[in-house]
Amino acid sequence: MKKITSLLLALALLLTMAACGNTEGSADKSSGSNDGKTSSTADNKGSGDAVTIQIAVSGSAQELDIHQEKFDGFMKEHPNIKVEPVDIGSERAQKLMTLIGSGTAPDIIYLNEWTYVFANKGALEPLDEYVERDSFDTSVYPESLLTPLRFEDKLYAFPQEISPYCMYYNKTMFENAGVPLPTDDWTWDDFYAAAKALTDPEKKVYGYRHPGNWADQDLNWIATAGVTFDISGTEQKGLETPEALDALNFLYKMVVEDKVSPNPAELTSMGKTADSMFQNQQVAMQAAGLWMLPQYQAEGLDFEWDVVRFPKNKTQKVKAGVLNWGISASSKHKDEAWELLKYLVGPEGQKIVAKANMALPGSTDEEALQIVRDAKVCDNVEAFIASVDDCDLVDELSVYRTEVNTALGKTIDEMLIGKRSPEETQQELISQINKILAG
Amino acid sequence: MTNSARAVKKPRKPLGTNETFWGYVFLAPVIIGFLVFTAVPVVVSLYYSLTNYDGITDPKFVGFSNYIDLFQNGEFGHALLNSVYFTVGTVPLGAFLALLVAILLNQKIKAQSLYRSAFFIPCIVSYVAIAMVWQWMYNQDYGLINSVLGAMGLPQPGWLATEELAMPSVIIMTIWKGLGYNGVILLAGLQGISPSLYEAAEIDGASAIQRFTRITLPMIRPTMMFVLLTSMIGALQAFDQIYIMTSGGPGRATEVVCYLIYMNAFQYFKQGYASAMAYILFIIIFAASVIQLKVSEKNSEL
Known part of the structure; x- marks a missing residue:
């Protein structure tokens, strides 16, 4: 009996250690890739191997289709990057917390009102360097929408969809x-x-x-x-x-x-x-x-x-409902994730959002907004557009x-x-x- | 290792050649499941309760400060009182009604199995589905209950929308849901009583009431204890019906401990604090169970 008990205890110990070891391992790997950011991507590009980018998605079947349309558009332009959506269901913050906590965070994270919280917990990658490197134009995003996406003067996400009351x-x-x-x-x-x-x-x-x-x-x-x-x-x-x-x-x-x-x-x-x-x-x-x-x-x-x-x-x-995308701090393919992020929140992505008429595009891209106006989902769709600059999301700046x-x-x-x-x-x-x- | 232990062990065949080994192999799935999903989390959450773990960043040891916060913050005490209210409301009345149902179902009546299934069916349906149905029945303006009350010219209260009525409303629904399960267990207890006892009592001229109080009640006591104990544990852990029907509201009127644990662990990023709450709840359930068992042992000795 004693032998069996000790056997089981050993097994339990092994399992616990395996679980702990896993997180540590992935954390190591992620910090490693952090340091060698440029070299690892160089490898990827050099070898021509397809890189898979996981992206958290959520919503109705219709909403998932809209996201997929954007992903398909991106993959056509970037044949060596494969986009893999991860459906996080309706308890989004909870599911993301579990994914991040267990070291299996998707490369691109779905962010509603909790960008500040995740940035504060070190789960997100600051984007300022990428913005600067690519001279990415951030002036197309209304300041009211960027405010809740900053933590300690760094920007952690870009708005994809906005839905003011x-x-x-x-x-x-x-x-x-x-x-x-x-x-x-x-x-x-x-x-x-x-x-x-x-x-x-x-x-x-x-x-x-x-x-x-x-x-x-x-x-x-x-x-x-x-x-x-x-x-x-x-x-x-x-x-x-x-x-x-x-x-x-x-x-x-x-x-x-x-x-x-x-x-x-x-x-x-x-x-x-x-x-x-x-x-x-x-x-x-x-x-x-x-x-x-x-x-x-x-x-x-x-x-x-x-x-x-x-x-x-x-x-x-x-107030407004907002969808932002940010990059996971533990992502092993941050450069590829940034490429996808740029596409999603850039003109192409925002136009697809506009076409779907389920939210306003998260930028002031004129073409995208024109699509919304032309669709005439309701007579006074202008009311939504005019409310964007008046969105008060300041209370999101707290854990x-x-x-x-x-x-x-x-x-x-x-x-x-x-x-x-x-x-x-x-x-x-x-x-x-x-x-x-x-x- | 002592000699006696060795002496006991010796006659056994070595592991792997006898049935014991295969016995453990077949038990392994359950034991591993228990370890992974119960034993390890139980230990780990004890550790987390002593940290500021938020579910994402590495936990930092903070000693007993979660436990201290918990008792200083009014919300936990409030939730605990609500849990006790819910438990006192559901358990005794629920067990009493279940016994009544069990006795009725034990009679030799027509369509006996039909009645038995009718009472048991609510137990098969998930809490979520049942809670949503009751949510509608309780609706103030359009609900079934108020339609009936209105037709009889009685006042139509907002069952889930007033602080005084919300908890009783959830309690009524919970009792109804648990009736079939407890009833079936008590029914099994009733059927375990040997008919010869009743026959003997009848010959001795005992009345129906005497037969009930002198034979049925004492004989069913162990089953009753089981029902009381399991429903008490279940009541202290209530979550589903509260989450669906009231979200702890109106205001905080139905905020029970498990609801607060869920909110802190998964909405407020306070896993450490929530673990501390879970441990206090565990201690309370454990203590209440031990007291209940001790009392029943004492009674059965008399």
Whole structure:
């Protein structure tokens, strides 16, 4: 028995060591390739062997097809580089963390709002040297989109897709109720008047849908109130201002007092199905990026609808969904990965993004933007394009971003079920967020 | 090695020539699986709980600071209370109802197997699917439950959308889901009781109630202990239904320990901190199980 036990223990030890050895080994290799960057690529080019670049992808089948179209275009131009997509599913940050932690990170990493986090953890390669070496033109990328991609003055990724929040509205409902149609320069007051006029408690029809447990939806109101929410330090900046209180009061009035939006907690408990309320004409307005368009295009809505910019108060700044690509710090083929990255975020890649109409291209490439305009996915597609420069992504500059967002979303939800007043909520937000930022 | 151990060992045939060797070979897949997916992670996460591991960079030893943070931060205490609330809500009532179901299913009735399957079916369906169905039933404006309540002229509360009702709503669904599984185990326990005991009691003139309290209850106690213990462990580890139905909300009203562990480990890049939480949860489950076993041993001695 003892013999067997020790045999098993030895086996366990062996397995553990094997696992540990693996990560160390790959880390060694990666640092090795780091040093000998130029020589290793020279080898690759010299021998003419095909190099395989792994790239993380995610999304619907349709989105994966769009990425594949870009990869195919690239491979045609670079026959010695093979692009291998790695689907990271829908829990992207989690899956990427596992891949990076186990030393099997793809060469090109899919980055939403966590570029700063991964750069901070040393998982990404700074791109400044490559940009300089190839005189790569970065002026085509809006500064609002590059801001969240920097860490300690170095750039770690480039934007591929951008999807700023705009207001979708049901034109038919507006017209039937005799409410003037919104314009891109409308204000909070215009919005509120419309939302109130379109609410019919008897029929359980609401003017607007303010989702719960979704911090960006809260932050849109906080940003337009005139707050620059900054969590890059050890204390939050912005939420202590009277403007932040304006936003909280506005939400409180909207949900708790006048009930022009269903309760966010109820919406959260409906899960994904809450999304269909706009289609079913149970709400007249909702804020979202371009991600709603493909579905509305495919299914066709049985009413007239359009989009308009988010209503402004002191500013018209909004949040956005963003897809960026960065290069893994442990990639063994960084030069090839850079070639692919350049193609993806360059004119060719952005045009393919534009054609697909699921997001705006991440650059100001005129040809690409013209494709979006010509496609006319909705009458006022210009609202999305005009919102890009007003994207406020400053709050991504923190390793605590997700945790802060969760706390913010939950605390505002608590206010909206009547647990705390806006003033108390403001204090609660500040104390909770500062506690998180203190580490 | 002592002489006695040698003496015990000697009569055995050497490894490889007897059945013992092949026995271990056939056990190997399970044992290796256990080592790789359970034993090693358990040990490694104990180490991680003493580090600032974020899932990406190399862990740095930080002593007990994760454990200290955990008790200083209100959120863990809050989640722990919610877990206890959930456990106290589901386990005793769930076990009682399961016993009731088991007794009913043990009767000689028509379509007995039909009833048995009907109660067991929810156990086969995954938590995710069931949670989504219940999410809809609980919907305030369009849900089945409120439609029925509305038709009867009763108030229609927001089941998952109010702080007071969210946890009870999840508890009700969890009890329903576990009913069939616990019921079947208790049914097996009931069928293990020798009919001769009942016959003897009947001849002695014991009433139905006496037969239940004097024969059924004592005889089913070990099975009941098993049901209580496993459902308590399950309840303290609840995650799926919370994640799907409420995301810990409204606000933080249904944030249980495992939900917090998941958020910290996989959303906030705090694997070390999450490991510390997991270990505290482990100690609590372990202690509760030991107490429960001790109490039941004491009772059965009486």
